[in-house]
Amino acid sequence: MNDTDFFGLRELITRHRILLCFNGPISRSLIEEIGNALKNYLQADQARPSAVMDVFATYIEMTQNIRHYAMRHGYGETESSATIVVAREAEQSAYLVQAGNIVELADAQTLVARVGELAGLDKATLKAAYKEQLRRPREEGSSSGANLGLIDIARRSTRPLSAQFMPLSDGKALFSLQAVI
Amino acid sequence: MIRRNQNSIMNKHFNIPATRSTPEIIADWDAGLVSMAGDSYPENSFEFFTSTIEWIKTYLAEAQRPLHLELRLIYLNTSSVKAMMDIFDMLEEAHARGRAVSVDWLYDPQNERVEMLAEEFREDCSFRFDITAEA
Numbered sequence: 001m002n003d004t005d006f007f008g009l010r011e012l013i014t015r016h017r018i019l020l021c022f023n024g025p026i027s028r029s030l031i032e033e034i035g036n037a038l039k040n041y042l043q044a045d046q047a048r049p050s051a052v053m054d055v056f057a058t059y060i061e062m063t064q065n066i067r068h069y070a071m072r073h074g075y076g077e078t079e080s081s082a083t084i085v086v087a088r089e090a091e092q093s094a095y096l097v098q099a100g101n102i103v104e105l106a107d108a109q110t111l112v113a114r115v116g117e118l119a120g121l122d123k124a125t126l127k128a129a130y131k132e133q134l135r136r137p138r139e140e141g142s143s144s145g146a147n148l149g150l151i152d153i154a155r156r157s158t159r160p161l162s163a164q165f166m167p168l169s170d171g172k173a174l175f176s177l178q179a180v181i
Numbered sequence: 182m183i184r185r186n187q188n189s190i191m192n193k194h195f196n197i198p199a200t201r202s203t204p205e206i207i208a209d210w211d212a213g214l215v216s217m218a219g220d221s222y223p224e225n226s227f228e229f230f231t232s233t234i235e236w237i238k239t240y241l242a243e244a245q246r247p248l249h250l251e252l253r254l255i256y257l258n259t260s261s262v263k264a265m266m267d268i269f270d271m272l273e274e275a276h277a278r279g280r281a282v283s284v285d286w287l288y289d290p291q292n293e294r295v296e297m298l299a300e301e302f303r304e305d306c307s308f309r310f311d312i313t314a315e316a
């Protein structure tokens with residue numbers, strides 16, 4: 001990276017009030033290490049204990065979903081990469097948690113539709129959906145775990161979740177999920 | 182009949198120390214007490230909680246004394262929530278058969294999320310389930 005790009009990247013990080021960003025293959029221990037750093041940043045940022053927990057929980061569910069998905073699909077190191085951004089909103093005391101990863105194109109479409117459904121639900125309906133999902137039997141290799149995680153994130157969010165994807169060349173897509181806490 | 186299979190001897194008393202992503206779990210057969218404390222967000226919660234679930238199952242089947250859970254759990258990922266729900270379901274079933282089971286969940290009043298989590302579990306339980314702020 002040349003110096004201009006480097007300073008540009010730094011400027012971008014500062015302008016978006018990014019507390020933490022990561023891009024690369026993510027392991028179980030890395031999730032814990034980054035999560036720990038995130039907790040420390042949030043506490044130093046004077047976030048309320050409940051906000052620290054909501055941001056941390058959102059980060060954990062997003063990254064563990066990414067790990068489970070990559071493992072289920074037998075993805076290699078490059079495809080298992082995750083992009084994670086945690087930022088503070090300028091005006092309000094809100095935090096933004098965004099995570100992206102490579103998924104199969106069909107799954108990206110399903111996920112965006114699912115997030116769209118959840119975004120339209122109020123807190124009481126989300127709670128009912130969460131309890132219903134919790135009572136469903138575990139299925140080996142299914143996406144039921146991810147469903148519970150998505151509902152959990154939606155319940156902790158102060159604004160509707162948003163998701164996007166960008167198709168890649170090989171039948172895959174770059175998926176991104178954003179939550180505001 | 183006294184069953185002395187390897188499993189029940191192994192499960193009589195156990196102590197799993199806490200890690201950053203898993204809680205401390207102590208199971209005391211003689212006291213009829215299971216305590217759990219800390220955060221729980223392992224990648225595979227189902228696997229992590231298996232020994233505890235087996236212990237409780239064995240205790241409820243073999244011992245005739247009450248069972249008490251003392252919980253100081255803080256953050257649970259969704260798969261840990263599912264595992265805890267399985268545990269409370271076993272207690273609920275035992276309670277329906279007339280066994281004495283109870284839960285004490287102690288939380289730091291600074292963090293209302295823990296209280297909310299405990300209350301959501303309690304909604305599905307009809308045995309004694311106390312949620313208490315602990316300074």
